Amino acid sequence: MSQIKPDARSTVSATDIAVSVRNVSKVYGDVQALKDLSLDFPRGELTSLLGPSGCGKTTLLKIIAGLLPATSGQIEVNGKTVTGPGPDRSFVFQDFALLPWASVIRNVAFGLELRGVAKSEREAIAEKYIREVGLAGFEKKYPHQLSGGMRQRVGLARALSVDAQVLLLDEPFSAVDEQTRRKFQEDLLQLVQNEKKTFIFVTHSIEEAVYVSDQIAILLPRPSRVSEIIRPSSFRDKGVDNIRRDPEYLDIVDRIWASLRSYVE
Amino acid sequence: MKNRSLYLKLLSAAIVFGAWEIAGRIPVSYAFPTFIDSMLALFRMIFDGSMFVAYGETLRPLVVGVAISAITGIGLGLWIGLSSRFDWLFSPIFIVMQAAPLAALIPILVMVYGIGLTSKVFVVCIMAMPVIVLNTASAVRNTPGSLKEMARSFQARDSDVLLKIILPAASPVIFSGLRLGVSAGFIGAILSELKITPTGVGDIITYSRSIADYPSMYAAIFSIILLAVIFLNLLEKLENVLFEGNNRGYVSD
Numbered sequence: 029m030s031q032i033k034p035d036a037r038s039t040v041s042a043t044d045i046a047v048s049v050r051n052v053s054k055v056y057g058d059v060q061a062l063k064d065l066s067l068d069f070p071r072g073e074l075t076s077l078l079g080p081s082g083c084g085k086t087t088l089l090k091i092i093a094g095l096l097p098a099t100s101g102q103i104e105v106n107g108k109t110v111t112g113p114g115p116d117r118s119f120v121f122q123d124f125a126l127l128p129w130a131s132v133i134r135n136v137a138f139g140l141e142l143r144g145v146a147k148s149e150r151e152a153i154a155e156k157y158i159r160e161v162g163l164a165g166f167e168k169k170y171p172h173q174l175s176g177g178m179r180q181r182v183g184l185a186r187a188l189s190v191d192a193q194v195l196l197l198d199e200p201f202s203a204v205d206e207q208t209r210r211k212f213q214e215d216l217l218q219l220v221q222n223e224k225k226t227f228i229f230v231t232h233s234i235e236e237a238v239y240v241s242d243q244i245a246i247l248l249p250r251p252s253r254v255s256e257i258i259r260p261s262s263f264r265d266k267g268v269d270n271i272r273r274d275p276e277y278l279d280i281v282d283r284i285w286a287s288l289r290s291y292v293e
Numbered sequence: 294m295k296n297r298s299l300y301l302k303l304l305s306a307a308i309v310f311g312a313w314e315i316a317g318r319i320p321v322s323y324a325f326p327t328f329i330d331s332m333l334a335l336f337r338m339i340f341d342g343s344m345f346v347a348y349g350e351t352l353r354p355l356v357v358g359v360a361i362s363a364i365t366g367i368g369l370g371l372w373i374g375l376s377s378r379f380d381w382l383f384s385p386i387f388i389v390m391q392a393a394p395l396a397a398l399i400p401i402l403v404m405v406y407g408i409g410l411t412s413k414v415f416v417v418c419i420m421a422m423p424v425i426v427l428n429t430a431s432a433v434r435n436t437p438g439s440l441k442e443m444a445r446s447f448q449a450r451d452s453d454v455l456l457k458i459i460l461p462a463a464s465p466v467i468f469s470g471l472r473l474g475v476s477a478g479f480i481g482a483i484l485s486e487l488k489i490t491p492t493g494v495g496d497i498i499t500y501s502r503s504i505a506d507y508p509s510m511y512a513a514i515f516s517i518i519l520l521a522v523i524f525l526n527l528l529e530k531l532e533n534v535l536f537e538g539n540n541r542g543y544v545s546d
Contacts, residue, residue, distance in 0.1 A: 093446055113446050125443035129461050129536060139447040142457075190447065 046071035046226035047092060047194055052101035053251075054087055061087045063251035064101070069194075069243075074220045074227040076237035078284065079247035080291045085230045086122075086198055088252070092228065093119050093196050105194060115143070118192035122199045124179045126171040132158065133167040135182050139190040150189075157185040162215070177208035188219075194226045201236070213240050214268045234284045238277055246284060249291060256287065326508040335512035338497070344516065350493030351517075354410055355482040358417025359475055366422045366474065367467060370429020371455075374463075380430065391423035395481070399488045413485040420481030421474040428470025432463035461536055468532045472525055479521045 047069040054062040061084045069075045077085040090096040092103050094113040103110040105117060118139065126135050133154050134141070140150035158167055161181040171179055180200055187195055201209040217240060220227055231237050237244050238260060246256040263274035271277055310328050317327030326334075338344040373380045399416065406412040436459045444454050460467075486495020494513050501510035 095442055095446055113448050115448065117446075119443070119446040121439055121443060123439050125437075125439040127440065127458075127461070138457075142444065142447045142449045142453055 044071045045069065046106060047228065048104045049088070049092065050102050050104070052088070052091060052098045052103065054084070054091060054096070055099045060251040062091075062098075063253055065253055066101075067245055067254050067257075069226055069228055071226050072220075072224050073242035074216070074229055074240055075243040075245060076229045076231055076241040077245050077247055078231060078234065078237040079252070080249055080288055081232060083247045083249035083291075084252035085247050088247075089196050089198050089228060089230050092194075093117055095119070115190065116192055117194045117196055118187040118190050120180075120183050120187045120195065120197040120200045122202055124171070124183045124203070126179055126182055128171050130170075131167065132163060132169050132171070132174070132182055135171065136185045136189055139186055143190070153189050154185070157189045158182075160188070161185045175208075177204040177212065180204055180212070188223070192225075194228065197227065197229045199230050199232065202232070209236070216240050217268060234281050234288070235272075238280050238284070239271055244280075244284070246287065258284070324505075324507050326511055330508040331511040331515060334506075334508035335516060338509065338512060343497070347493045347497050347513070348520075351482055351486060351495065352493075354413035354417055354485060355478060357410075358414045358481065359421055359478040361414070362418050362421035362425055362474055362478065363471060366425030366470075367429050370426045370467070370470075371433055371459075373426065373430040374433025375455075375459075380434075384427070384430065387423040387426045390419055391427070393419070395419055395484065396488060399485070403489055408490045412489055413482070416485040416489070417478045417481040420484075421478035424477060425467075425470045425474040428473070429463065429467050432466030432470075433459055435466075436462045464532070464536045468528070468536075472528055475524060475528065476521055479517065479524075483517060 045068045049065060049067045049069075052062055052065045053060070065088065067088075077088060079085050087096065091098045092105075092110065094110050094117070105114070108116075127138065130138065133151055136158055137145075137150040137154035140153060145153075155167065158164060161184050163178060163181050163185065166174065166178065171182065174182070180203070184200070187197075201212050204212065213236060216227075216229075220240075220242075229237075229240065242259065242264070244258045244260075245254050246258070247253070248255040258280060260276060260280055262276050263271050266274060313331075314328040317325055317330065320327075335344075338347075369383065373383050395416065398419070399412075402412045402415050406415060440458050440462060441454055444458050449457070483495055483498075486492055487499065491499045494517055497513040498510050501507065501513065
Protein backbone atom coordinates (compact mmCIF):
# COMPACT_ATOMS: atom_id res chain seq x y z
CA MET A 29 0.00 0.00 0.00
CA SER A 30 2.87 2.29 -0.77
CA GLN A 31 1.46 4.67 -3.31
CA ILE A 32 -2.10 5.29 -2.22
CA LYS A 33 -3.41 8.39 -3.88
CA PRO A 34 -4.12 11.18 -1.43
CA ASP A 35 -7.89 11.00 -1.92
CA ALA A 36 -8.07 7.23 -1.53
CA ARG A 37 -9.03 7.17 2.13
CA SER A 38 -10.19 10.72 2.76
CA THR A 39 -13.43 10.31 0.80
CA VAL A 40 -14.41 7.15 2.61
CA SER A 41 -15.31 7.16 6.26
CA ALA A 42 -15.11 4.01 8.35
CA THR A 43 -18.87 3.44 8.55
CA ASP A 44 -19.12 3.26 4.79
CA ILE A 45 -16.93 0.21 4.54
CA ALA A 46 -19.05 -2.79 3.46
CA VAL A 47 -16.29 -5.38 3.29
CA SER A 48 -12.98 -5.16 4.99
CA VAL A 49 -10.08 -7.55 4.53
CA ARG A 50 -7.64 -7.57 7.45
CA ASN A 51 -4.15 -9.08 7.18
CA VAL A 52 -5.32 -12.05 5.19
CA SER A 53 -2.77 -14.68 4.22
CA LYS A 54 -3.37 -17.84 2.23
CA VAL A 55 -0.92 -20.69 1.87
CA TYR A 56 -1.45 -23.60 -0.52
CA GLY A 57 0.96 -26.33 0.52
CA ASP A 58 4.27 -24.48 0.29
CA VAL A 59 3.02 -21.75 -2.04
CA GLN A 60 2.16 -18.43 -0.43
CA ALA A 61 -0.77 -17.13 -2.49
CA LEU A 62 -1.67 -14.12 -0.37
CA LYS A 63 0.52 -12.43 2.23
CA ASP A 64 -0.80 -10.12 4.92
CA LEU A 65 -3.26 -8.45 2.60
CA SER A 66 -5.53 -5.65 3.86
CA LEU A 67 -8.11 -3.87 1.77
CA ASP A 68 -11.39 -1.97 2.31
CA PHE A 69 -14.38 -2.04 -0.03
CA PRO A 70 -16.63 1.06 0.26
CA ARG A 71 -20.38 0.47 0.38
CA GLY A 72 -22.38 1.00 -2.79
CA GLU A 73 -19.29 1.17 -4.97
CA LEU A 74 -17.61 -1.12 -7.44
CA THR A 75 -14.07 -2.11 -6.55
CA SER A 76 -11.93 -3.98 -9.06
CA LEU A 77 -9.20 -6.40 -8.15
CA LEU A 78 -6.72 -6.13 -10.99
CA GLY A 79 -3.42 -7.85 -11.49
CA PRO A 80 -1.42 -10.24 -13.62
CA SER A 81 -2.47 -13.87 -13.69
CA GLY A 82 -1.42 -15.82 -10.64
CA CYS A 83 -1.63 -12.78 -8.37
CA GLY A 84 -4.32 -14.36 -6.21
CA LYS A 85 -7.26 -12.11 -7.09
CA THR A 86 -9.69 -15.02 -7.53
CA THR A 87 -8.31 -16.61 -4.33
CA LEU A 88 -9.03 -13.37 -2.45
CA LEU A 89 -12.54 -13.21 -3.91
CA LYS A 90 -13.28 -16.81 -2.90
CA ILE A 91 -11.98 -16.14 0.60
CA ILE A 92 -14.34 -13.15 0.84
CA ALA A 93 -17.14 -15.39 -0.44
CA GLY A 94 -16.34 -17.93 2.28
CA LEU A 95 -15.68 -20.62 -0.31
CA LEU A 96 -12.03 -20.88 0.74
CA PRO A 97 -10.71 -20.53 4.28
CA ALA A 98 -7.98 -17.97 4.90
CA THR A 99 -4.82 -19.31 6.50
CA SER A 100 -4.71 -16.27 8.77
CA GLY A 101 -6.33 -12.87 9.07
CA GLN A 102 -10.03 -12.11 8.84
CA ILE A 103 -12.75 -10.74 6.61
CA GLU A 104 -15.57 -8.57 7.90
CA VAL A 105 -18.78 -7.99 5.95
CA ASN A 106 -20.88 -5.25 7.53
CA GLY A 107 -18.90 -5.70 10.72
CA LYS A 108 -19.50 -9.46 10.91
CA THR A 109 -16.60 -11.85 10.57
CA VAL A 110 -16.87 -14.26 7.63
CA THR A 111 -16.75 -17.95 8.54
CA GLY A 112 -18.33 -19.39 5.39
CA PRO A 113 -20.75 -18.53 2.60
CA GLY A 114 -23.55 -16.26 3.81
CA PRO A 115 -26.74 -14.60 2.65
CA ASP A 116 -25.01 -11.19 2.64
CA ARG A 117 -22.83 -12.16 -0.34
CA SER A 118 -23.55 -13.71 -3.71
CA PHE A 119 -21.16 -14.92 -6.35
CA VAL A 120 -21.06 -14.66 -10.14
CA PHE A 121 -18.90 -17.37 -11.66
CA GLN A 122 -16.43 -17.10 -14.51
CA ASP A 123 -17.82 -20.25 -16.16
CA PHE A 124 -21.44 -19.23 -15.33
CA ALA A 125 -22.07 -22.43 -13.26
CA LEU A 126 -25.61 -22.83 -14.60
CA LEU A 127 -27.56 -26.06 -14.15
CA PRO A 128 -27.79 -27.49 -17.68
CA TRP A 129 -30.93 -29.46 -16.82
CA ALA A 130 -32.83 -26.43 -15.50
CA SER A 131 -34.64 -23.69 -17.39
CA VAL A 132 -33.55 -20.06 -17.16
CA ILE A 133 -36.18 -19.28 -14.56
CA ARG A 134 -35.23 -22.21 -12.36
CA ASN A 135 -31.55 -21.30 -12.65
CA VAL A 136 -32.25 -17.70 -11.65
CA ALA A 137 -34.45 -18.83 -8.77
CA PHE A 138 -32.01 -21.51 -7.65
CA GLY A 139 -30.41 -19.41 -4.90
CA LEU A 140 -33.88 -18.77 -3.48
CA GLU A 141 -34.85 -22.42 -3.95
CA LEU A 142 -31.91 -23.42 -1.76
CA ARG A 143 -33.14 -20.99 0.87
CA GLY A 144 -36.55 -22.64 0.90
CA VAL A 145 -38.53 -19.79 -0.66
CA ALA A 146 -41.91 -21.00 -1.99
CA LYS A 147 -42.06 -21.68 -5.72
CA SER A 148 -44.53 -18.97 -6.75
CA GLU A 149 -42.73 -16.35 -4.70
CA ARG A 150 -39.26 -17.19 -5.94
CA GLU A 151 -40.41 -17.32 -9.56
CA ALA A 152 -41.96 -13.88 -9.24
CA ILE A 153 -38.66 -12.52 -7.92
CA ALA A 154 -36.72 -14.38 -10.63
CA GLU A 155 -38.95 -12.95 -13.36
CA LYS A 156 -38.25 -9.45 -12.11
CA TYR A 157 -34.49 -9.94 -12.33
CA ILE A 158 -34.70 -11.76 -15.65
CA ARG A 159 -36.37 -8.61 -16.99
CA GLU A 160 -33.76 -6.46 -15.32
CA VAL A 161 -30.84 -8.21 -17.04
CA GLY A 162 -32.68 -8.08 -20.36
CA LEU A 163 -33.68 -11.72 -20.77
CA ALA A 164 -37.47 -11.32 -20.72
CA GLY A 165 -39.03 -13.96 -22.98
CA PHE A 166 -36.25 -16.49 -22.34
CA GLU A 167 -37.62 -17.85 -19.03
CA LYS A 168 -38.42 -21.30 -20.40
CA LYS A 169 -35.21 -21.72 -22.42
CA TYR A 170 -32.37 -23.96 -21.32
CA PRO A 171 -28.77 -22.76 -20.91
CA HIS A 172 -27.50 -24.55 -24.02
CA GLN A 173 -29.99 -22.58 -26.10
CA LEU A 174 -28.44 -19.28 -25.01
CA SER A 175 -25.30 -17.47 -26.17
CA GLY A 176 -22.36 -17.05 -23.81
CA GLY A 177 -23.35 -13.50 -22.96
CA MET A 178 -26.93 -14.49 -22.21
CA ARG A 179 -25.73 -17.32 -19.98
CA GLN A 180 -23.75 -14.87 -17.89
CA ARG A 181 -26.82 -12.63 -17.67
CA VAL A 182 -28.58 -15.63 -16.13
CA GLY A 183 -25.68 -15.99 -13.66
CA LEU A 184 -25.95 -12.31 -12.82
CA ALA A 185 -29.73 -12.47 -12.36
CA ARG A 186 -29.28 -15.46 -10.03
CA ALA A 187 -26.79 -13.50 -7.91
CA LEU A 188 -29.09 -10.45 -7.81
CA SER A 189 -32.25 -12.40 -6.97
CA VAL A 190 -31.04 -13.45 -3.49
CA ASP A 191 -30.75 -9.74 -2.64
CA ALA A 192 -27.28 -9.95 -1.10
CA GLN A 193 -25.65 -6.68 -0.16
CA VAL A 194 -22.30 -7.65 -1.66
CA LEU A 195 -21.88 -9.05 -5.16
CA LEU A 196 -18.69 -10.92 -5.95
CA LEU A 197 -17.92 -11.18 -9.65
CA ASP A 198 -15.11 -13.50 -10.71
CA GLU A 199 -13.96 -12.45 -14.19
CA PRO A 200 -17.61 -12.56 -15.26
CA PHE A 201 -17.03 -11.31 -18.80
CA SER A 202 -13.87 -13.20 -19.67
CA ALA A 203 -15.79 -15.96 -21.46
CA VAL A 204 -17.92 -13.65 -23.64
CA ASP A 205 -16.95 -11.92 -26.87
CA GLU A 206 -15.64 -8.37 -27.06
CA GLN A 207 -18.85 -6.70 -28.27
CA THR A 208 -21.04 -8.45 -25.71
CA ARG A 209 -18.50 -7.55 -23.08
CA ARG A 210 -18.73 -3.82 -23.89
CA LYS A 211 -22.50 -3.96 -23.59
CA PHE A 212 -22.08 -5.79 -20.31
CA GLN A 213 -19.76 -3.15 -18.94
CA GLU A 214 -22.27 -0.41 -19.74
CA ASP A 215 -25.06 -2.43 -18.14
CA LEU A 216 -22.90 -3.07 -15.09
CA LEU A 217 -22.41 0.69 -14.54
CA GLN A 218 -26.17 1.08 -14.71
CA LEU A 219 -26.63 -1.79 -12.27
CA VAL A 220 -24.20 -0.34 -9.72
CA GLN A 221 -26.18 2.89 -9.80
CA ASN A 222 -29.60 1.25 -9.56
CA GLU A 223 -28.95 -1.52 -7.07
CA LYS A 224 -26.99 0.37 -4.41
CA LYS A 225 -24.96 -2.71 -3.70
CA THR A 226 -21.29 -3.26 -3.14
CA PHE A 227 -19.62 -4.91 -6.10
CA ILE A 228 -16.26 -6.64 -5.97
CA PHE A 229 -15.05 -7.35 -9.45
CA VAL A 230 -12.09 -9.49 -10.47
CA THR A 231 -10.67 -8.87 -13.92
CA HIS A 232 -7.43 -9.10 -15.83
CA SER A 233 -8.44 -6.40 -18.33
CA ILE A 234 -7.00 -2.99 -17.45
CA GLU A 235 -9.47 -1.11 -19.68
CA GLU A 236 -12.39 -2.99 -18.19
CA ALA A 237 -11.27 -2.27 -14.63
CA VAL A 238 -10.82 1.45 -15.27
CA TYR A 239 -14.08 1.65 -17.21
CA VAL A 240 -16.36 0.14 -14.57
CA SER A 241 -14.67 0.84 -11.24
CA ASP A 242 -15.07 3.42 -8.53
CA GLN A 243 -11.92 2.04 -7.00
CA ILE A 244 -9.21 -0.16 -8.47
CA ALA A 245 -6.93 -2.26 -6.29
CA ILE A 246 -3.77 -3.32 -8.10
CA LEU A 247 -2.51 -6.66 -6.84
CA LEU A 248 1.05 -7.77 -7.46
CA PRO A 249 2.03 -11.43 -7.36
CA ARG A 250 4.30 -13.78 -5.43
CA PRO A 251 3.20 -13.31 -2.74
CA SER A 252 0.15 -11.25 -3.48
CA ARG A 253 -0.19 -7.83 -1.95
CA VAL A 254 -2.01 -4.60 -2.75
CA SER A 255 0.48 -2.33 -4.43
CA GLU A 256 -1.76 0.58 -5.25
CA ILE A 257 -5.33 1.82 -4.94
CA ILE A 258 -6.63 4.12 -7.64
CA ARG A 259 -9.88 6.07 -7.45
CA PRO A 260 -10.84 7.60 -10.79
CA SER A 261 -12.59 10.85 -10.00
CA SER A 262 -13.67 12.85 -12.97
CA PHE A 263 -15.07 10.76 -15.82
CA ARG A 264 -17.72 8.71 -14.02
CA ASP A 265 -20.47 11.29 -14.57
CA LYS A 266 -19.68 12.13 -18.17
CA GLY A 267 -21.82 9.33 -19.62
CA VAL A 268 -20.86 5.89 -20.88
CA ASP A 269 -20.08 7.14 -24.38
CA ASN A 270 -17.41 9.58 -23.26
CA ILE A 271 -15.46 7.52 -20.74
CA ARG A 272 -13.12 5.85 -23.22
CA ARG A 273 -12.07 9.26 -24.63
CA ASP A 274 -11.53 10.94 -21.29
CA PRO A 275 -7.90 11.98 -20.65
CA GLU A 276 -8.02 10.73 -17.06
CA TYR A 277 -9.30 7.34 -18.26
CA LEU A 278 -6.43 7.06 -20.72
CA ASP A 279 -3.88 8.25 -18.16
CA ILE A 280 -4.96 5.68 -15.60
CA VAL A 281 -4.90 2.87 -18.15
CA ASP A 282 -1.35 3.87 -19.12
CA ARG A 283 -0.23 4.20 -15.54
CA ILE A 284 -1.55 0.77 -14.58
CA TRP A 285 0.10 -0.82 -17.57
CA ALA A 286 3.39 0.83 -16.63
CA SER A 287 3.28 -0.66 -13.17
CA LEU A 288 2.12 -4.12 -14.31
CA ARG A 289 4.36 -4.45 -17.35
CA SER A 290 7.35 -5.87 -15.52
CA TYR A 291 5.22 -8.64 -13.94
CA VAL A 292 3.90 -10.01 -17.21
CA GLU A 293 6.09 -12.69 -18.65
CA MET B 294 -37.37 -36.65 -39.21
CA LYS B 295 -39.01 -38.76 -36.51
CA ASN B 296 -40.77 -40.82 -39.19
CA ARG B 297 -37.51 -41.27 -41.01
CA SER B 298 -35.86 -42.85 -37.98
CA LEU B 299 -38.86 -45.15 -37.57
CA TYR B 300 -38.60 -46.21 -41.23
CA LEU B 301 -34.90 -46.86 -40.82
CA LYS B 302 -35.57 -49.04 -37.77
CA LEU B 303 -38.23 -51.01 -39.67
CA LEU B 304 -35.90 -51.33 -42.66
CA SER B 305 -33.05 -52.67 -40.57
CA ALA B 306 -35.41 -55.15 -38.88
CA ALA B 307 -36.63 -56.27 -42.32
CA ILE B 308 -33.05 -56.79 -43.53
CA VAL B 309 -32.07 -58.84 -40.46
CA PHE B 310 -35.23 -60.98 -40.56
CA GLY B 311 -34.92 -61.39 -44.33
CA ALA B 312 -31.34 -62.59 -43.96
CA TRP B 313 -32.49 -64.97 -41.21
CA GLU B 314 -35.23 -66.35 -43.47
CA ILE B 315 -32.82 -66.87 -46.40
CA ALA B 316 -30.19 -68.48 -44.16
CA GLY B 317 -32.88 -70.80 -42.79
CA ARG B 318 -34.04 -71.77 -46.29
CA ILE B 319 -30.60 -72.58 -47.73
CA PRO B 320 -30.27 -74.03 -44.93
CA VAL B 321 -26.94 -73.06 -43.36
CA SER B 322 -27.41 -75.83 -40.82
CA TYR B 323 -29.98 -78.47 -40.11
CA ALA B 324 -30.32 -76.89 -36.63
CA PHE B 325 -31.11 -73.42 -37.98
CA PRO B 326 -34.85 -72.84 -38.62
CA THR B 327 -36.30 -70.16 -40.88
CA PHE B 328 -37.59 -66.89 -39.47
CA ILE B 329 -41.20 -67.74 -40.37
CA ASP B 330 -41.03 -71.17 -38.68
CA SER B 331 -39.60 -69.56 -35.55
CA MET B 332 -42.35 -66.91 -35.48
CA LEU B 333 -45.01 -69.61 -35.94
CA ALA B 334 -43.51 -71.49 -32.99
CA LEU B 335 -43.48 -68.26 -30.99
CA PHE B 336 -47.17 -67.59 -31.67
CA ARG B 337 -48.05 -71.19 -30.91
CA MET B 338 -46.34 -70.94 -27.52
CA ILE B 339 -47.99 -67.59 -26.83
CA PHE B 340 -51.46 -68.89 -27.66
CA ASP B 341 -51.18 -72.15 -25.75
CA GLY B 342 -49.98 -70.15 -22.76
CA SER B 343 -46.67 -71.96 -22.26
CA MET B 344 -44.74 -68.75 -22.97
CA PHE B 345 -46.50 -66.93 -20.14
CA VAL B 346 -45.87 -69.77 -17.70
CA ALA B 347 -42.21 -69.74 -18.71
CA TYR B 348 -41.84 -65.98 -18.25
CA GLY B 349 -43.57 -66.22 -14.90
CA GLU B 350 -40.62 -68.38 -13.84
CA THR B 351 -37.87 -66.42 -15.60
CA LEU B 352 -38.96 -62.93 -14.62
CA ARG B 353 -38.92 -63.67 -10.89
CA PRO B 354 -35.12 -63.89 -10.40
CA LEU B 355 -34.67 -61.29 -13.10
CA VAL B 356 -36.92 -58.65 -11.54
CA VAL B 357 -35.76 -59.35 -7.98
CA GLY B 358 -32.09 -59.35 -9.03
CA VAL B 359 -32.33 -56.22 -11.16
CA ALA B 360 -34.25 -54.38 -8.44
CA ILE B 361 -31.66 -55.31 -5.80
CA SER B 362 -28.82 -54.39 -8.15
CA ALA B 363 -30.35 -51.05 -9.10
CA ILE B 364 -31.16 -49.92 -5.56
CA THR B 365 -28.06 -51.14 -3.73
CA GLY B 366 -25.91 -50.50 -6.80
CA ILE B 367 -26.85 -46.83 -7.06
CA GLY B 368 -26.60 -46.43 -3.28
CA LEU B 369 -23.16 -48.01 -3.12
CA GLY B 370 -22.07 -46.10 -6.20
CA LEU B 371 -23.08 -42.79 -4.61
CA TRP B 372 -21.18 -43.66 -1.48
CA ILE B 373 -18.09 -44.78 -3.38
CA GLY B 374 -18.22 -41.64 -5.51
CA LEU B 375 -18.53 -39.35 -2.49
CA SER B 376 -15.93 -40.89 -0.22
CA SER B 377 -12.44 -41.72 -1.39
CA ARG B 378 -11.93 -44.11 1.54
CA PHE B 379 -15.01 -46.07 0.54
CA ASP B 380 -13.80 -46.03 -3.04
CA TRP B 381 -10.52 -47.58 -1.99
CA LEU B 382 -12.37 -50.24 0.02
CA PHE B 383 -15.12 -51.30 -2.39
CA SER B 384 -14.18 -50.44 -5.99
CA PRO B 385 -11.78 -53.40 -6.36
CA ILE B 386 -14.54 -55.85 -5.37
CA PHE B 387 -16.77 -54.68 -8.19
CA ILE B 388 -13.96 -54.51 -10.72
CA VAL B 389 -13.09 -58.14 -9.88
CA MET B 390 -16.78 -59.09 -10.00
CA GLN B 391 -17.06 -57.53 -13.45
CA ALA B 392 -14.08 -59.45 -14.76
CA ALA B 393 -14.92 -62.79 -13.11
CA PRO B 394 -15.95 -65.69 -15.36
CA LEU B 395 -19.45 -66.12 -13.97
CA ALA B 396 -20.16 -69.54 -15.48
CA ALA B 397 -17.22 -70.93 -13.56
CA LEU B 398 -18.53 -69.51 -10.29
CA ILE B 399 -22.02 -70.96 -10.62
CA PRO B 400 -21.11 -74.38 -9.11
CA ILE B 401 -19.83 -72.58 -5.98
CA LEU B 402 -23.03 -70.54 -5.73
CA VAL B 403 -25.12 -73.69 -6.09
CA MET B 404 -23.08 -75.39 -3.39
CA VAL B 405 -23.69 -72.49 -0.99
CA TYR B 406 -27.22 -71.41 -1.84
CA GLY B 407 -28.76 -74.48 -3.46
CA ILE B 408 -30.61 -74.65 -6.74
CA GLY B 409 -33.50 -72.37 -5.85
CA LEU B 410 -34.36 -68.75 -6.41
CA THR B 411 -31.51 -67.40 -4.23
CA SER B 412 -28.75 -68.71 -6.48
CA LYS B 413 -30.47 -67.34 -9.60
CA VAL B 414 -30.96 -63.93 -8.02
CA PHE B 415 -27.28 -63.99 -7.12
CA VAL B 416 -26.27 -64.71 -10.70
CA VAL B 417 -28.42 -61.81 -11.94
CA CYS B 418 -26.91 -59.50 -9.30
CA ILE B 419 -23.33 -60.51 -10.07
CA MET B 420 -23.99 -59.71 -13.72
CA ALA B 421 -25.92 -56.47 -13.21
CA MET B 422 -24.47 -54.81 -10.13
CA PRO B 423 -20.82 -54.02 -10.98
CA VAL B 424 -21.55 -51.86 -14.00
CA ILE B 425 -24.29 -49.98 -12.11
CA VAL B 426 -22.00 -49.34 -9.12
CA LEU B 427 -18.97 -48.34 -11.16
CA ASN B 428 -20.91 -46.05 -13.50
CA THR B 429 -22.68 -44.34 -10.62
CA ALA B 430 -19.42 -43.85 -8.73
CA SER B 431 -17.56 -42.34 -11.67
CA ALA B 432 -20.53 -40.10 -12.53
CA VAL B 433 -20.65 -38.79 -8.98
CA ARG B 434 -16.91 -38.22 -8.92
CA ASN B 435 -17.12 -36.25 -12.16
CA THR B 436 -19.77 -33.78 -10.99
CA PRO B 437 -18.58 -30.36 -12.21
CA GLY B 438 -16.80 -28.69 -9.30
CA SER B 439 -18.10 -25.26 -10.22
CA LEU B 440 -21.72 -26.40 -9.78
CA LYS B 441 -20.99 -27.69 -6.28
CA GLU B 442 -19.16 -24.48 -5.48
CA MET B 443 -22.11 -22.47 -6.81
CA ALA B 444 -24.50 -24.36 -4.56
CA ARG B 445 -22.21 -23.82 -1.59
CA SER B 446 -22.03 -20.10 -2.30
CA PHE B 447 -25.82 -20.01 -1.91
CA GLN B 448 -25.53 -21.89 1.41
CA ALA B 449 -26.87 -25.19 0.13
CA ARG B 450 -27.16 -27.97 2.68
CA ASP B 451 -25.27 -31.19 1.93
CA SER B 452 -28.57 -32.93 1.16
CA ASP B 453 -29.42 -30.21 -1.38
CA VAL B 454 -26.03 -30.55 -3.04
CA LEU B 455 -26.63 -34.30 -3.34
CA LEU B 456 -30.24 -34.12 -4.56
CA LYS B 457 -30.16 -30.95 -6.67
CA ILE B 458 -26.62 -30.96 -8.06
CA ILE B 459 -24.85 -34.31 -7.86
CA LEU B 460 -27.75 -36.65 -8.72
CA PRO B 461 -29.11 -34.71 -11.72
CA ALA B 462 -25.58 -34.09 -13.00
CA ALA B 463 -24.74 -37.78 -12.67
CA SER B 464 -28.07 -39.12 -13.92
CA PRO B 465 -27.14 -39.60 -17.62
CA VAL B 466 -24.19 -41.83 -16.70
CA ILE B 467 -26.17 -43.54 -13.92
CA PHE B 468 -28.88 -44.37 -16.44
CA SER B 469 -26.43 -45.66 -18.99
CA GLY B 470 -25.07 -47.89 -16.21
CA LEU B 471 -28.61 -49.04 -15.45
CA ARG B 472 -29.21 -49.90 -19.10
CA LEU B 473 -26.00 -51.92 -19.27
CA GLY B 474 -26.81 -53.51 -15.91
CA VAL B 475 -30.30 -54.51 -16.99
CA SER B 476 -29.07 -56.11 -20.20
CA ALA B 477 -26.41 -57.95 -18.21
CA GLY B 478 -29.18 -59.01 -15.81
CA PHE B 479 -31.11 -60.58 -18.70
CA ILE B 480 -28.00 -62.53 -19.67
CA GLY B 481 -27.61 -63.60 -16.02
CA ALA B 482 -31.22 -64.76 -15.74
CA ILE B 483 -30.99 -66.97 -18.84
CA LEU B 484 -27.55 -68.20 -17.87
CA SER B 485 -28.81 -69.25 -14.45
CA GLU B 486 -31.68 -71.16 -16.05
CA LEU B 487 -29.31 -72.94 -18.38
CA LYS B 488 -26.66 -73.67 -15.75
CA ILE B 489 -28.49 -74.14 -12.46
CA THR B 490 -31.94 -75.66 -13.02
CA PRO B 491 -33.83 -75.54 -16.30
CA THR B 492 -36.94 -73.50 -15.60
CA GLY B 493 -38.89 -70.91 -17.57
CA VAL B 494 -37.41 -69.71 -20.83
CA GLY B 495 -34.18 -71.58 -20.12
CA ASP B 496 -36.24 -74.76 -19.92
CA ILE B 497 -37.89 -74.10 -23.29
CA ILE B 498 -34.45 -73.57 -24.84
CA THR B 499 -32.92 -76.69 -23.27
CA TYR B 500 -35.93 -78.92 -23.83
CA SER B 501 -36.56 -77.84 -27.45
CA ARG B 502 -32.95 -78.44 -28.29
CA SER B 503 -32.99 -81.90 -26.76
CA ILE B 504 -35.98 -82.93 -28.91
CA ALA B 505 -34.61 -81.08 -32.00
CA ASP B 506 -37.55 -78.63 -32.03
CA TYR B 507 -35.30 -75.84 -33.26
CA PRO B 508 -38.05 -73.34 -34.21
CA SER B 509 -39.26 -73.32 -30.57
CA MET B 510 -35.71 -72.93 -29.30
CA TYR B 511 -35.07 -69.93 -31.52
CA ALA B 512 -38.51 -68.50 -30.71
CA ALA B 513 -37.58 -68.52 -27.02
CA ILE B 514 -34.23 -66.84 -27.69
CA PHE B 515 -35.95 -64.29 -29.92
CA SER B 516 -38.57 -63.53 -27.27
CA ILE B 517 -35.99 -62.83 -24.57
CA ILE B 518 -34.08 -60.43 -26.86
CA LEU B 519 -37.34 -58.69 -27.76
CA LEU B 520 -38.27 -58.34 -24.10
CA ALA B 521 -34.83 -56.90 -23.25
CA VAL B 522 -35.13 -54.32 -26.04
CA ILE B 523 -38.62 -53.30 -24.92
CA PHE B 524 -37.45 -53.00 -21.32
CA LEU B 525 -34.44 -50.87 -22.25
CA ASN B 526 -36.68 -48.55 -24.26
CA LEU B 527 -39.01 -48.17 -21.28
CA LEU B 528 -36.00 -47.30 -19.13
CA GLU B 529 -35.01 -44.59 -21.59
CA LYS B 530 -38.55 -43.18 -21.47
CA LEU B 531 -38.38 -43.14 -17.68
CA GLU B 532 -35.10 -41.23 -17.82
CA ASN B 533 -36.61 -38.61 -20.12
CA VAL B 534 -39.54 -38.14 -17.77
CA LEU B 535 -37.41 -37.93 -14.62
CA PHE B 536 -34.55 -35.79 -15.88
CA GLU B 537 -35.92 -33.72 -18.69
CA GLY B 538 -32.85 -31.56 -19.17
CA ASN B 539 -30.49 -34.46 -19.79
CA ASN B 540 -31.21 -34.67 -23.48
CA ARG B 541 -30.80 -30.93 -23.76
CA GLY B 542 -27.03 -30.96 -23.87
CA TYR B 543 -24.44 -29.42 -21.61
CA VAL B 544 -23.25 -25.86 -21.36
CA SER B 545 -19.61 -26.45 -20.64
CA ASP B 546 -18.60 -25.32 -24.15
